[in-house]
Amino acid sequence: MKKGEKRKLELLNIAYRMFISKGYENTSVDEIIAGAGIAKGTFYYHFESKKELLEAVIDMMLDREEEEAQKILGAPIPIPQKLVGVLASFRLETDEESIRDALHEPENIIMHEKTGRKIRERIIPLLSEVARQGINEGLFSCDDIPERIKIIVILANELFDRNGFSSTDIRVFIDVTEKTLGAPAGSMGFIEDFIKGDD
């Protein structure tokens, strides 16, 4: 690996940690270069701007998440479990709980919004393929698959990525998901085991 790439990766990881723990807005370039032990000029040799760094950090996060999703899709488990597994994995977004919380604080709106939007674009095609398999197996019954998956992904994201949802939210989500995909009522009740509400 070339030296430049190595440094870039180092900065990416340092920035990732700082962005997550204190927010993008509250992390200064000075702090990042202090953490890396380099000078201002060096930073701007590798990145055009702080915003470009943010985009790069987000892309890195998305790569990791998509990898995780691919793992689940390749596993020998039933179709519905695959679908929900990916939804739940992409709900987690990061490995640590404290990090997840940080991602929802006001100062992290930008990061959260950007990751959310981008990850949807990546994951919808993957889940659409899974849904197609489900239809072939007779588990689901619907057309307009990508649009329906889009709806399910949006709901999972908006309903569950913050804390503050109830068990009723989960039940209704399951019901709507089943009806959206044309799955038999109750067939996806197992989702409840993946997500835990506040009450």
Place this chain on the structure above:
Amino acid sequence: MKKGEKRKLELLNIAYRMFISKGYENTSVDEIIAGAGIAKGTFYYHFESKKELLEAVIDMMLDREEEEAQKILGAPIPIPQKLVGVLASFRLETDEESIRDALHEPENIIMHEKTGRKIRERIIPLLSEVARQGINEGLFSCDDIPERIKIIVILANELFDRNGFSSTDIRVFIDVTEKTLGAPAGSMGFIEDFIKGDD
């Protein structure tokens, strides 16, 4: 009206226009006070911070939107039309098309996210009441009304508040809405006249 309140309102309106047209981040306090013809100190006499100003601007926008929603709810029209009318009105968010576009540009993520979240909280109770009436009239059939309304509001917001949705998105949304509320299939097809997709 007291002089202080008048000035505050003036600042609110100036800031509103600037935030919308160039984004919150790209609007400096210096520009706002130049627009109002006042000094820095005066601004900070009326507002504690730029963030507080943003919150005030957003609250002002929400008041206007909720007023609009109340108008629709008070009109002598069928229940489903009320429901959709409110969804569509809160989709518009502002009177001018150019302003709507601005609200979705990257620099306005913060404003958009904050307005979206707050307006949901305000509108869900209103629409839940409408849905209850619909059930009494035998048009809908479901329980967990607020949770189901929440889902519909989230979908309407996330699917349609940006450009870039298709007529298939609309058709699927109608289908999911009907099934979510337990309405007869096709009974809400009129929604298509409210929203126009890209294709």
Place this chain on the structure above:
DNA sequence: CAAAACCGACTAACGGTCGGTTATTATGAT
């Protein structure tokens, strides 16, 4: 020796502060 990587002093713009000034309103004696 050329290109890649690095340095750090510097700048411009920003949000916010502060001590002082002017306008407005309330008060009380005549």
Place this chain on the structure above:
DNA sequence: ATCATAATAACCGACCGTTAGTCGGTTTTG
């Protein structure tokens, strides 16, 4: 009612610390 005076509300603008970003020069690498 009128007017002086006190009190408060509104306003001013120079100033500050922090920030993202620049640039000309230096060292390291291949």
